[in-house]
Amino acid sequence: MTEKLLAWLRLTRQPTLKLYRGFGSPRRVVVEGHAFRQGALPRIRYRQGFFANTWGLLRLFLVRPWAEAPVRITVAGHPVGARTAADGFFRVEVELPEGLAAGWHPAAAELLDSAGIPLAQATAEVHVPYETPYGFISDIDDTFLVSHSATRWQRLWVLLSRNARSRAPFAEVAAHYQWLAQAGPATPERPNAFFYVSSSEWNLYDFILEFTAYNHLPKGVCQLSQLKRLSQLRHTGQNKHATKLDRIVRILDACPGQQFGLLGDDSQQDPGIYAAVVRRFPGRIQAVYVRQVHAGGRPAAEAALAEIKAAGVATCYFKHSRDALRHSQELWR
Numbered sequence: 001m002t003e004k005l006l007a008w009l010r011l012t013r014q015p016t017l018k019l020y021r022g023f024g025s026p027r028r029v030v031v032e033g034h035a036f037r038q039g040a041l042p043r044i045r046y047r048q049g050f051f052a053n054t055w056g057l058l059r060l061f062l063v064r065p066w067a068e069a070p071v072r073i074t075v076a077g078h079p080v081g082a083r084t085a086a087d088g089f090f091r092v093e094v095e096l097p098e099g100l101a102a103g104w105h106p107a108a109a110e111l112l113d114s115a116g117i118p119l120a121q122a123t124a125e126v127h128v129p130y131e132t133p134y135g136f137i138s139d140i141d142d143t144f145l146v147s148h149s150a151t152r153w154q155r156l157w158v159l160l161s162r163n164a165r166s167r168a169p170f171a172e173v174a175a176h177y178q179w180l181a182q183a184g185p186a187t188p189e190r191p192n193a194f195f196y197v198s199s200s201e202w203n204l205y206d207f208i209l210e211f212t213a214y215n216h217l218p219k220g221v222c223q224l225s226q227l228k229r230l231s232q233l234r235h236t237g238q239n240k241h242a243t244k245l246d247r248i249v250r251i252l253d254a255c256p257g258q259q260f261g262l263l264g265d266d267s268q269q270d271p272g273i274y275a276a277v278v279r280r281f282p283g284r285i286q287a288v289y290v291r292q293v294h295a296g297g298r299p300a301a302e303a304a305l306a307e308i309k310a311a312g313v314a315t316c317y318f319k320h321s322r323d324a325l326r327h328s329q330e331l332w333r
Contacts, residue, residue, distance in 0.1 A: 010041040010059055015119040017071070017111045020205060022126035023195070023221045024254050026099040029126045031073050034088045034202060034227060035111050038064035042206060046165045054160045060203045061230040065089075070112040075126055076100060087227050089202070102130040102190070104219075127221055129193035132186045134286070134332070135255055136177075137248055138263040139270050140198035140208060142293045144173040144217065150267040150294040156234060164210035170291070172321040174216045179325055180261065181218040183332040193255065194220030197247050199268065201228045201236060223247040245273050252281055261328075263289040266297035266317075271304035278308050287314040287331055289324050 006012055016039035022031035040059045047053075065088025073080050075094045084090045104125045111120040129135060141147035141155075146168045148154040158167070181191040194217075196208065202224045212220070225243060228236060252260065262277065262285060264270025274288045288308050290301055305315045316327040 007041070009055075010043065011038060011062060012041055013038045015066070015111050017109055017120040017122040018202075018205070019073075019107065019109045019122035019124040020202070021124050021221045022075075022107060023193075023251070024093075024126065024128060026101070026128055027096050028254075029075055029094050029096065029100070029107075029128070030091060030250070030254070031075065031094060031107055031109070031124070031126060032089070032091045033071070033073075033109055033122065033124075034063075035066040035069040035071060035084045035090070035120075036063050036088055037066045038062065043163075043210075046163050048163075048166060050161055053163045053166070056163055057159050057207075058230065058233070060207070061228060061233050063088075063203065063227065063229070065227065066111070070114075070116075071109055072112060073107065073109045075107045076105060089227065100126075100128050102128045127193065129255055129258065130186070130190040131257070132190065132192050133184050133259060134180075134186070134261065135193040135195070135251075135258045136180050136261045136263065137195045137197055137251060138177070138220075139265060140196055140200060142265040142267045143263055143270075143291055144169055144177065145211060146170060147267075149265075150296065152234065156236065159236065164207045165214050167211060169211075169215045169217075170321055172325065176321045176325040176328065177217050180328060180332075183328065191218060193258070194218040195223060195251050196220050197223045197244060197251070199225050199244060201225050203228055204236075223251070244269075245276055248273070248277055249280070252277070252284060259284055259286045261285075261287045261289065263291075265291040265293050266301035267294040268297075271297075271301040271308075275304040275307045278311050278313055282311070285313050287316065287328075289316045289318065289327075291324075292317060292319045 016036040019033040067086045069084045073092045082090045082092045107126045109122045110118040141149045186192045262274045278285050309315045318324045
């Protein structure tokens with residue numbers, strides 16, 4: 001396949017590096033990314049046709065990871081080397097002797113050849129949360145993005161027929177999240193930290209960033225699931241949910257001075273995962289919000305929320321974001 005045709009398809013077989021938003025404390029930040037032998041180029045137009053949207057989604061899964069590739073990540077002038085895993089993924093902890101101020105800071109990464117010559121570069125940001133009392137961890141699918149996660153084929157249809165600007169958020173969810181970002185003593189200039197933790201794959205990272213920005217959700221750090229190939233597309237969003245607990249634990253460990261609100265839904269396993277977080281981190285979780293989207297998930301959700309409430313954590317099992325917002329305003333006024 002020629003480079004010209006690949007470019008028309010918004011694919012490339014040039015070495016490609018993806019660097020994702022990282023996070024951490026003033027003296028240690030975690031940065032993650034992927035190296036590819038074949039990757040998807042950024043989407044530049046958001047046409048509404050079915051075939052344009054379908055291809056825009058499919059090509060995100062036409063990636064060829066680069067295993068055992070040397071990479072170098074630099075934050076605040078401190079470089080750290082690593083090698084990618086079998087799926088091209090890398091996670092690096094960067095120690096920062098001088099420390100970083102709270103806020104967003106640039107990070108860079110390089111994919112290297114055997115002689116240490118850069119083959120590809122990428123940039124992103126790392127976030128050191130402001131010293132506010134609160135932070136928030138939110139699921140994505142069916143928590144703020146209408147996804148039909150409980151029905152695999154309906155979820156797949158929505159993925160294929162819509163794009164990041166035509167997918168629907170739940171009504172008034174942006175207003176709720178924007179209020180949470182400034183809850184307590186936080187301000188627009190120094191907001192509460194937001195983390196988006198999902199069973200969706202890293203393939204959808206750019207999609208999620210575009211959706212959150214387009215719908216005015218708070219700027220945050222994504223923690224997603226293992227990359228998938230095209231043959232696995234029908235299983236998108238169906239990763240092992242135990243790894244979601246691990247990612248939430250990593251966030252709480254990185255932000256020891258903050259209490260958290262957890263937001264999810266009852267279409268999969270969020271209530272049970274959040275109950276496990278409350279048990280593991282007594283006193284660290286101030287509230288748990290669960291959106292009602294799947295009648296079959298209600299008994300398990302109510303049981304988990306009863307356990308959470310018994311542990312002294314506020315809960316809100318809601319259908320409409322305006323009800324969740326009202327609950328937040330009463331809790332954090």
